[in-house]
Amino acid sequence: MNSAAHSIAPADRWGPFAEGIDPAERLARLRSLRAIAHLCLGPRGDAFVGALHQSERDPDHMPAALRALDALAPLDRRQVLASFARLHRPPA
Template sequence: MTALLAPAHKFGPWADNLTDAERRARLRAMRAITRLICGRRGQAFEEILERAETDPAALVASVDELGRLAPLDRRQVLGSYAGLHRPRTAGGAT
């Protein structure tokens, strides 16, 4: 599914070795963040993220759609997403 992606793009919902449930959760988190930050400007990215839940081709294409966001929108979406998925230490602290 993600074998067609460059190594630099294999993060978040595009990471290798995710269960279907985890990939779907990450796609939905990315979609929600995009809606909150970009509003209508992120509509095309939101739509492809939704399709990517069931369509492997849409998953690969969603990386390109992320790249089409305006630079500031893309930075804010990725920064917010990274804040949600930062590594936890033993005990739950960040």
């Protein structure tokens, strides 16, 4: 991971923000999180969706995406996180 990893708290190193994942996997996770946010939040999530889109092109923007996630209303944040977790849950 790049220099952005050092500015991401250990508790926030999940999904696309995790350390040690392949760049292609990081991109896939960012895109799936962006799609979830777009579908679940609509215009309420524009700042978060935009930050994720920037992170796809430049991983140094990932801390800004986390800040945008944290700025969401609690119910919106919970819906996005639960949807991402369900989508990426390991098969039983």
